[in-house]
Amino acid sequence: MMRRLPIYFLVDVSESMVGKNLYSLEEGIGAIVSTLRKDPYALETAFLSVIAFAGKAKTVVPLTELVAFYPPELPAGGGTALGAALSHLMDEIDRTVVVTTPNRKGDWRPIVFLLTDGHPTDDPSKALDRWNRSYRNRVNMVAVSIGGGADHTLLKRLTDEVIVFNDSAHDAFARFVKWVSMSIQSQSRSVSAGQDGKVSLAKAEPGLLESVENAEGLTPFAGVDDRYAVFVGKCSKKALPYVVKYERHMGRIETSDPVLSKLLQTRRYALDAVAPVKNSYFELSDSGDSGQSVSSGDLIGQPNCPHCGARFAMAVCQCGKINCVDGGGDHTCPWCGQVTTYTISESGEHFDIGRGRG
Structure with a gap:
């Protein structure tokens, strides 16, 4: 049985994303798929899924083999329910990722690209606890703060890989898409060589992508993104x-x-x-x-x-x-x-x- 590399795009489609950012992400997912299809390692291992979240979460594309993946039109909704999104993601991982048993090799460690531009409008504490208890050590999550508007303190509670994406930079989304594609290609090569550890991210471009090293405190649940x-x-x-x-x-x-x-x-x-x-x-x-x-x-x-x-x-x-x-x-x-x-x-x-x- 082929071991898959499951890749989930967990995409914020809230009202604050409506307009240019949402259209750019739609085009970006299509460009990522087009690039990966030219890579033999990605073609052999990568399976992609898109989960959209606003006030609720929804699987837009279930985990699909790269060659059969068709880039979706992203919906929009009201709210940024990150807690609901994480719960939906974890349920999808439980349902779709094949685990290793004494009798078989399961899928490679999944990668999640969480793309968001705002603070949560629900209370994510229970989902955070569940994630850190049962998923953080077996799933590679890369949290991307679009425009730096996300709650970096909260994202740091999910993953060590928190990236600020400067969406106002020159050719920002095209360069961001290239970075995501190269990161997936790098991980595809790693798992093809039998290495199933921490995600191999491509080198970040200064002025476009910056790592968040420290974030102290916890921003309280407010219910409305007042930006x-x-x-x-x-x-x-x-x-x-x-x-x-x-x-x-x-x-x-x-x-x-x-x-x-x-x-x-x-x-x-x-x-x-x-x-x-x-x-x-x-x-x-x-x-x-x-x-x-x-x-x-x-x-x-x-x-x-x-x-x-x-x-x-x-x-x-x-x-x-x-x-x-x-x-x-x-x-x-x-x-x-x-x-x-x-x-x-x-x-x-x-x-x-x-x-x-x-």
């Missing part, structure tokens, strides 16, 4: 969901525009992206609301609807849900089905908007 203010809306014409993402500017934005400069002094979040998502978004989202809101006065920027192009994608119905409208007047809410009269708020008139977990 972003994320909102979920529905198109009034097509009833399809979309995600609006504002990023906390933290005083980093510089401008010579006096009007924008004044707004930046009083408002906390600037529009970062608006992206269409599918109805599968709700399947991966936390079942409950975040219970938190943001004042409209803290937001800079008004997006158009990505589905129909309506001018206002942040209209709020009396039911509290967000939808798009072309202007004021009577419109049917795609969430509750009620006809609501919408008005354009005047300058200085603010209201609270329910936010997602990020």
Whole structure:
């Protein structure tokens, strides 16, 4: 029986990843597969799986032989439930990895690439304990903090291999994909030579990938990733969901525009992206609301609807849900089905908007 090298991509597809990062990861997984198929050692041993997680976790591609692996479209969801993701991963490892017994050689030690850009929005303590008790010593995990936004202290409790990926560097994702591919190729060669130890990572590029050596303390469970203010809306014409993402500017934005400069002094979040998502978004989202809101006065920027192009994608119905409208007047809410009269708020008139977990 052939001994497999199981490789799991545990991918954060939360709202904070929506947009460029999620598209880049989709393309990146495809590029990794294309590269590995040219390597005879990887072709012989590598089996790949993709697990996506947001408020819930889901196996998008089960453990599949490299030659038959087809790169998936990554879904999106609300929340960053790292505890749920780890529990799902461990269950998948139990279900799919062949263990060594006195009568047979099992699979090689699995590799997990955990890719995340945020802090957990669930309580991962039980999953962490289970991981460290039963999996850490028999699974190679590489935790990648995309943009340095993950909880490095928590990741250090999972693995010694915590890497910060500078996603704003020149050709960042292309270079990152090359690094992941070379690391898998190196491990494929190692196991083909009968060596089944610590993962053989490729040399990290300074300015692109940096190892986290020490992280002290434990960031408490907060329930919401406050680096972003994320909102979920529905198109009034097509009833399809979309995600609006504002990023906390933290005083980093510089401008010579006096009007924008004044707004930046009083408002906390600037529009970062608006992206269409599918109805599968709700399947991966936390079942409950975040219970938190943001004042409209803290937001800079008004997006158009990505589905129909309506001018206002942040209209709020009396039911509290967000939808798009072309202007004021009577419109049917795609969430509750009620006809609501919408008005354009005047300058200085603010209201609270329910936010997602990020």
